[in-house]
Amino acid sequence: MTGTAKLIRLILRRDRIVLPLWILLFGLLGVGTYASFEGLFPTDAERIQFASVSTDNAGLVALYGLLQGDSLAVLTSWRVGFVPMVIGLAALLTVIRHTRADEEAGRTELLGATVVGRHAQLAAALIVTATASVLIGLLTFVSMAGKTGNTGGSLAFGAELTVSGLMFAAVAAITAQLTSSARSARSIAVVVLGVAYALRVGGDISAIGDGGLTWLSWVSPLGWVTHIFPYGPVNWWPVVMSVLAAAIATNVAVELRKVRDLGDGLVASRLGPANAPAGLGHPLGLAWRLHRGLLLGWTAGFALLGLIFGGVGGSVLDIAESNQGLTDIFDRLAGGNGAGQLLDSYFAGIAGTVGLIAACYGVQATLRLRDEETAGHAEAVLTTSVSRFAWAASHLLFALLGPALALFAEGLVSGLVATDGNFGRILGGTMLQLPAVWVLAGLTVLLFGLLPRLSLVAWAAPVICVLVLLVGQTLQASQWLLDISPFTHVPHLTGGTVSATPVITLLVVAAALAAAGLFGLRRRNLPD
Amino acid sequence: MTEAIDAEGLIKRFGQVAALDGLDLKVRTGEVHGFLGPNGAGKTTTIRILLGLMRHDGGRASLLGGDPWAQATELHKRLAYVPGDVTLWPSLTGGEVIDLLGRLRGGLDPARKKELLDRFELDPRKKGRTYSKGNRQKVALVAALASDVELLILDEPTSGLDPLMEEVFREVILQEKRRGDRTVLLSSHILAEVEALCDRLTIIREGRTVETGSLADLRHLTRTSIQAELSGPPDGLATMPGIHDFRTDNGKVRFDVDTDALEPALQTLVKVGVRSLVSQPPSLEELFLRQYQRSDEK
Numbered sequence: 001m002t003g004t005a006k007l008i009r010l011i012l013r014r015d016r017i018v019l020p021l022w023i024l025l026f027g028l029l030g031v032g033t034y035a036s037f038e039g040l041f042p043t044d045a046e047r048i049q050f051a052s053v054s055t056d057n058a059g060l061v062a063l064y065g066l067l068q069g070d071s072l073a074v075l076t077s078w079r080v081g082f083v084p085m086v087i088g089l090a091a092l093l094t095v096i097r098h099t100r101a102d103e104e105a106g107r108t109e110l111l112g113a114t115v116v117g118r119h120a121q122l123a124a125a126l127i128v129t130a131t132a133s134v135l136i137g138l139l140t141f142v143s144m145a146g147k148t149g150n151t152g153g154s155l156a157f158g159a160e161l162t163v164s165g166l167m168f169a170a171v172a173a174i175t176a177q178l179t180s181s182a183r184s185a186r187s188i189a190v191v192v193l194g195v196a197y198a199l200r201v202g203g204d205i206s207a208i209g210d211g212g213l214t215w216l217s218w219v220s221p222l223g224w225v226t227h228i229f230p231y232g233p234v235n236w237w238p239v240v241m242s243v244l245a246a247a248i249a250t251n252v253a254v255e256l257r258k259v260r261d262l263g264d265g266l267v268a269s270r271l272g273p274a275n276a277p278a279g280l281g282h283p284l285g286l287a288w289r290l291h292r293g294l295l296l297g298w299t300a301g302f303a304l305l306g307l308i309f310g311g312v313g314g315s316v317l318d319i320a321e322s323n324q325g326l327t328d329i330f331d332r333l334a335g336g337n338g339a340g341q342l343l344d345s346y347f348a349g350i351a352g353t354v355g356l357i358a359a360c361y362g363v364q365a366t367l368r369l370r371d372e373e374t375a376g377h378a379e380a381v382l383t384t385s386v387s388r389f390a391w392a393a394s395h396l397l398f399a400l401l402g403p404a405l406a407l408f409a410e411g412l413v414s415g416l417v418a419t420d421g422n423f424g425r426i427l428g429g430t431m432l433q434l435p436a437v438w439v440l441a442g443l444t445v446l447l448f449g450l451l452p453r454l455s456l457v458a459w460a461a462p463v464i465c466v467l468v469l470l471v472g473q474t475l476q477a478s479q480w481l482l483d484i485s486p487f488t489h490v491p492h493l494t495g496g497t498v499s500a501t502p503v504i505t506l507l508v509v510a511a512a513l514a515a516a517g518l519f520g521l522r523r524r525n526l527p528d
Numbered sequence: 529m530t531e532a533i534d535a536e537g538l539i540k541r542f543g544q545v546a547a548l549d550g551l552d553l554k555v556r557t558g559e560v561h562g563f564l565g566p567n568g569a570g571k572t573t574t575i576r577i578l579l580g581l582m583r584h585d586g587g588r589a590s591l592l593g594g595d596p597w598a599q600a601t602e603l604h605k606r607l608a609y610v611p612g613d614v615t616l617w618p619s620l621t622g623g624e625v626i627d628l629l630g631r632l633r634g635g636l637d638p639a640r641k642k643e644l645l646d647r648f649e650l651d652p653r654k655k656g657r658t659y660s661k662g663n664r665q666k667v668a669l670v671a672a673l674a675s676d677v678e679l680l681i682l683d684e685p686t687s688g689l690d691p692l693m694e695e696v697f698r699e700v701i702l703q704e705k706r707r708g709d710r711t712v713l714l715s716s717h718i719l720a721e722v723e724a725l726c727d728r729l730t731i732i733r734e735g736r737t738v739e740t741g742s743l744a745d746l747r748h749l750t751r752t753s754i755q756a757e758l759s760g761p762p763d764g765l766a767t768m769p770g771i772h773d774f775r776t777d778n779g780k781v782r783f784d785v786d787t788d789a790l791e792p793a794l795q796t797l798v799k800v801g802v803r804s805l806v807s808q809p810p811s812l813e814e815l816f817l818r819q820y821q822r823s824d825e826k
């Protein structure tokens with residue numbers, strides 16, 4: 001364990017931008033949602049009606065979990081029910097980044113030569129991630145207790161988010177020992193997360209139906225945490241179970257670390273071809289190899305989202321028949337224009353959400369350029385006959401068209417599943433997000449070209465857009481604040497009148513940002 | 529074209545720090561040129577400027593007769609580069625990387641690739657992430673040496689190789705040298721390697737060239753160590769010009785002598801009468817040390 005403190009400082013330095021960002025975002029999401037719900041439900045009657053309809057809605061239960069109660073606080077913690085999964089994702093990515101990814105890059109070997117114990121790296125990564133999870137819980141507890149005055153419930157709410165981080169940090173600690181590749185370790189951990197989510201959905205859907213498969217939720221870590229019901233019938237058992245599970249998994253990881261050598265995985269790595277295939281001889285061929293995993297993963301994920309959102313859309317139609325007040329609420333949830341068409345505003349809202357997720361993909365894929373630079377791979381390619389422009393363009397092709405394909409998959413599937421004859425408008429409305437996605441990708445290119453060391457700040461852009469969307473739901477934000485987000489300017493094809501001007505403006509802005517970035521790239525030191 | 533690389537008065541600043549401060553480097557076509565300097569001297573920075581990865585703030589640089597910044601892509605077709613810290617794409621195999629880099633440079637000799645893989649005992653089917661530092665270096669070396677190019681730029685290419693592989697590397701470079709149609713710039717701080725391989729060398733320190741020339745040219749700057757057992761007292765030897773660190777013990781003498789004072793010193797020894805004599809040629813190590821002592825004294 002010697003050297004752990006030193007390694008913790010190193011992690012904090014490397015993550016000094018991303019870590020505070022996700023702590024703040026997840027820690028304040030509860031109170032932000034609460035505030036936006038206050039605006040959404042001016043009267044108790046509206047709120048209670050919304051709750052009673054949502055309780056039995058399969059699509060919403062799939063997304064957020066079971067709803068047990070109808071108070072503002074209960075609705076808030078229910079709506080934040082997808083966040084444990086996102087925190088789990090952030091936690092597992094952080095742990096792998098500071099364990100297996102470092103080991104694969106040879107940085108651990110470097111540290112190994114200094115005075116650092118064998119378990120120090122794993123310990124440091126887990127301590128940092130656990131502390132971040134605790135901070136998220138603490139922030140949630142303090143802000144929600146202040147807002148609701150319910151100390152016990154807020155404590156349970158905070159605990160729900162904290163243990164989610166703890167459990168998936170521990171899962172990642174195990175998968176980091178299994179293979180010698182950070183990418184495989186990441187994939188296995190994400191699959192565990194996905195399976196946990198699927199089991200929870202299965203169990204919860206069964207709970208509002210015949211109840212035969214309710215047990216499924218209890219074999220899923222995500223099922224445990226969404227059964228805490230902080231402001232409803234609080235259940236502390238899942239918290240205890242989660243902490244125990246995290247502790248056991250951490251011990252397993254430590255034992256696995258003991259029986260393997262530095263750099264090795266427990267599962268041996270397979271041999272590959274001795275010669276490159278014909279396609280691997282130009283920058284585009286290389287970019288395809290580097291981006292295809294990302295492309296397939298995101299596209300599959302988006303198709304899944306389409307299935308869920310399209311399915312929920314079907315059940316929204318049932319709600320529509322019941323009440324006009326609810327229609328208005330959904331309209332506001334979607335940041336809608338008061339057109340009053342429930343399904344239209346629902347799909348407009350979904351398109352905006354999906355667009356934001358696609359923007360994350362765009363930023364991530366664009367940042368591959370920076371990854372290639374810092375890893376030293378760019379130097380190898382750029383000292384061959386490949387120009388800087390050709391190199392950047394080969395990656396940007398995937399950063400721009402990848403999100404397009406992912407959005408298409410989501411729009412296609414949800415349009416097909418929704419079965420209301422609106423196929424073209426759902427797909428079109430989804431694709432209309434693309435110019436806004438490209439603006440964020442363009443911003444990333446700009447940073448990469450002109451201020452390469454600040455490239456990671458590009459992640460602030462989607463975060464700000466999410467905050468703008470959340471604030472926008474309360475209808476109290478001033479227009480200039482909303483205008484910061486390019487997604488505010490995307491026309492709603494479903495239920496709105498479409499004008500070409502904002503689309504063209506967004507495209508021009510995206511192109512200008514990217515061009516300025518590429519101009520900077522041509523003139524700067526590389527690596528910088 | 530007689531100079532493959534011609535840089536004069538290169539200046540490169542990183543913020544306040546001047547990494548290069550008037551560096552000169554001339555490499556003649558067809559020679560193996562050693563580029564020596566301690567860590568942080570500016571070797572990698574110089575190479576990156578020559579490769580158009582970085583722009584210099586002052587001075588002049590030409591590479592294969594062209595402008596390394598403006599004509600980077602065309603010039604790169606004619607050279608191969610092995611960076612000091614080789615990293616490979618984790619999901620590509622070594623063989624794939626070799627082929628890829630070769631094709632990006634404009635062609636690779638498959639027979640030569642196979643020969644080099646054998647000589648370096650490298651398994652090309654392993655994934656990039658599973659190679660050790662030495663093996664990553666071998667991948668980059670094979671890719672560079674199997675490419676059909678006129679100039680090889682190697683930045684501390686043996687820093688991760690074990691002694692056996694270092695020997696293989698030397699043989700391969702000597703083979704290249706015999707072919708005679710390739711220019712090699714070899715940055716290093718392994719002195720024996722430069723001594724064994726290079727026609728000429730440039731020594732730099734703190735971003736400045738301190739010495740340049742052939743090994744023979746630079747030897748005049750060094751001293752030979754002499755130990756001798758004499759039959760009589762070494763009269764006057766201690767005070768002769770060019771003799772340093774003179775010590776005597778019981779009929780035995782030890783001293784260092786400048787190369788141009790070697791002949792008179794030996795004549796004096798012979799006059800006194802020599803029973804035994806050990807002389808040590810100047811190693812590059814000493815040459816290296818002396819350059820730095822000298823510039824410290826300045």
Ligand SMILES: Nc1ncnc2c1ncn2[C@@H]1O[C@H](COP(=O)(O)OP(=O)(O)O)[C@@H](O)[C@H]1O
Nearest residue numbers: 528542547565566567568569570571572573574
């Ligand atoms: N990108 C950079 N930013 C700031 N300083 C740098 C950068 N690259 C190199 N330096 C500094 O320039 C000097 C020369 O470094 P380098 O060329 O790597 O030396 P060498 O290759 O001879 O060891 C060092 O002092 C190093 O710290």
Ligand SMILES: [Mg+2]
Nearest residue numbers: 571572612683
């Ligand atoms: Mg160097």
